Amino acid sequence: MSDHHDHGHHGHDVHVTHYSAKDYMIGFALSAILTIIPFWLVMGNVLAPETTKWVILAFAGVQLIVQMMYFLHLNSKAEGGWNMMALILTLVILVIVMAGSIWVMHHMNTNMMPGMGPNSTHDMT
Amino acid sequence: MSELNVSVTGGSVADDVSGRYIVREHHPEQGTLLGFWLYLMSDCLIFASLFATYAVQGRSYAGGPTGAELFELPLIALNTAFLLVSSLTFGFAMIAAQAKNLGKTRMWLAVTGVLGLAFLCVEIYEFQHLIHMGAGPQRSGFLTAFFALVGTHGLHVTFGIIWLVTLFFQLGKHGLNTDNFRRLSCLSLFWHFLDLIWIFVFTFVYLMGVLP
Numbered sequence: 001m002s003d004h005h006d007h008g009h010h011g012h013d014v015h016v017t018h019y020s021a022k023d024y025m026i027g028f029a030l031s032a033i034l035t036i037i038p039f040w041l042v043m044g045n046v047l048a049p050e051t052t053k054w055v056i057l058a059f060a061g062v063q064l065i066v067q068m069m070y071f072l073h074l075n076s077k078a079e080g081g082w083n084m085m086a087l088i089l090t091l092v093i094l095v096i097v098m099a100g101s102i103w104v105m106h107h108m109n110t111n112m113m114p115g116m117g118p119n120s121t122h123d124m125t
Numbered sequence: 126m127s128e129l130n131v132s133v134t135g136g137s138v139a140d141d142v143s144g145r146y147i148v149r150e151h152h153p154e155q156g157t158l159l160g161f162w163l164y165l166m167s168d169c170l171i172f173a174s175l176f177a178t179y180a181v182q183g184r185s186y187a188g189g190p191t192g193a194e195l196f197e198l199p200l201i202a203l204n205t206a207f208l209l210v211s212s213l214t215f216g217f218a219m220i221a222a223q224a225k226n227l228g229k230t231r232m233w234l235a236v237t238g239v240l241g242l243a244f245l246c247v248e249i250y251e252f253q254h255l256i257h258m259g260a261g262p263q264r265s266g267f268l269t270a271f272f273a274l275v276g277t278h279g280l281h282v283t284f285g286i287i288w289l290v291t292l293f294f295q296l297g298k299h300g301l302n303t304d305n306f307r308r309l310s311c312l313s314l315f316w317h318f319l320d321l322i323w324i325f326v327f328t329f330v331y332l333m334g335v336l337p
Contacts, residue, residue, distance in 0.1 A: 017310070019223050024216035031209055035327075039202050042332045049336045060328040064321060071212055071317040079159040086159075090166040094173040101177035 017073045027070025034063040161311045165318050168281075172322055175274040179330060185266035192267070192334025195260055197251075201331045204247045205323065211240035212320040219313050227301050230309075234293050237316070241286045248279050271330065278326055281319055288312055 038056040041047060047055065068074045076084050183192075218233035252272070255261065262272035292312060296305055 019216065019219040021217070021220055024213055024220070027216075028209065028213040031212075035205055035209065035324075038328060038332055039198065039205075042335055043198050053333055053336055056328050056332050060324050063324050067212075067317065067321050067324070071216065071320070072314065079162065082159050083162050086163055086166050090169050093170060097170070097173050098177050098180065102180050105181040 017078070019073075023070050023073070027066060030066045030070070031063055034059050034066065157307055158310060158314070161314060165314060168318070169322075172274075172277070172325075175270075175277055176325065176329060179270040179274050182266035182270040183330075183334065187265035187267075189265040189268065190258070190260050192271075192331075193337065195255060195258075196331050196335055198331065198335060200247060200251060201327055204244055205327050207240050207244040207247070208320050208323050211237045211244070212317055214240065215313055215316045219309065222301055222306060222309055225301055227296065230301065231293060231296055234289060234296070238286055238289045238293070241282055241289065245279065245282055245286070248275070248282075252276070252279075274330065275326060278319065278322055281322075285312070285316055285319060288315070 038059045041052050041056060046052070074083060074087070078084065214233050214237045218230050218237060221229035221233055252275075255268075260268055262269050289312060292305070292308055295308070299305055
C-alpha cells in the first residue's frame with residue numbers, strides 16, 4: 001500500500017480499502033440478528049407460512065446489503081466505481097435468470113400438464 | 126489505448142484527456158481486485174442458475190421425502206454460525222495484516238480455517254446422513270437440485286480452505302509483502318462472498334424448504 005504514487009493530485013481516485021474492527025463488529029452483530037430472527041420465525045412457527053416466506057426473504061435481502069457494506073466494503077467509489085457497475089449488471093442478469101426460469105416453468109407446469117402442477121386446479125376454471 | 130492515441134493527435138483538450146487515462150492505469154493492485162471481483166460476479170451467475178434450478182425443482186419430490194422431513198434446522202443454524210463467525214475472524218486477519226502484524230494475521234487465518242473446516246464437516250455429515258437414508262441426489266428432482274446447489278457451495282468452501290492453508294504457509298515463508306497482502310485481499314473477498322451466498326442457501330433452501 002505504501003508504494004502508491006500520487007499522480008497529479010488524483011487523491012480522490014485512489015480508493016484504498018480501510019479495514020476497521022468497528023465495521024466488522026457492526027456487520028457481524030447485524031448479520032447475527034438478521035439470521036437469528038428468520039430461524040426463530042420458522043422453528044417457532046410464529047407467523048402463517050405464507051407470511052413467513054416473504055418475511056425471511058426480506059431479512060435475507062437486508063442481510064445481503066449489510067454484508068456488502070460492512071464485510072465487502074462495497075460502495076460507489078470502490079475500484080473507481082467499476083465494482084458497483086459489475087455488480088449491478090450481474091444483478092440484472094440474475095433477476096432475468098431467476099424470474100424468467102420461475103415464470104416459464106410455472107406456466108409450463110400449469111398449462112402443459114393439467115392436473116400435475118401445484119396450482120392447476122386454481123388455473124383451470 | 127491505440128484508439129485513444131488516434132483521436133488525440135490534434136488538439137490540446139484531447140491531450141488533457143489522454144493524461145487522465147494514463148493515470149488510471151497506474152494501479153496494478155486495484156486492477157487485480159477488480160478482476161477478482163469480476164470473477165466473483167461470474168461465480169454469482171453460476172449460483173443464480175443453480176438457485177433458479179432449485180426454485181423450479183424444489184417441490185418435485187417424486188413421492189420421496191420432502192424438505193420438511195429431511196432438514197434438521199438446529200444443524201443448519203450451527204453451520205450458519207460457523208460461517209458467519211469465520212467471516213468475522215477473517216476480518217480480524219485483514220485488520221492485523223493492515224497493521225503489519227504477521228503473527229496475529231496467521232493466528233486469525235488459522236482460526237478462520239478451523240471454522241471453515243467445522244462447517245465442511247457438518248455439511249459432509251449431513252450429506253452422508255441423507256444418502257444413507259436413501260435421499261441421495263438421484264432420488265428426486267428436489268434432491269438433485271439440492272445436492273447441486275449446496276454441494277457447489279461446499280466445493281467453494283473446500284477450495285477456499287485449500288487457498289487459505291496455502292496462504293498461511295506463504296505468509297510464514299515470505300511475510301506480509303505486497304504480493305501476499307494482495308492475495309489475502311482476494312481471499313477475503315472470496316470468503317465473505319461464500320458467506321453471502323450462504324444467506325440465500327439457508328433462507329431459500331432450508332428455511333423455505335421446511336415451510337409447508
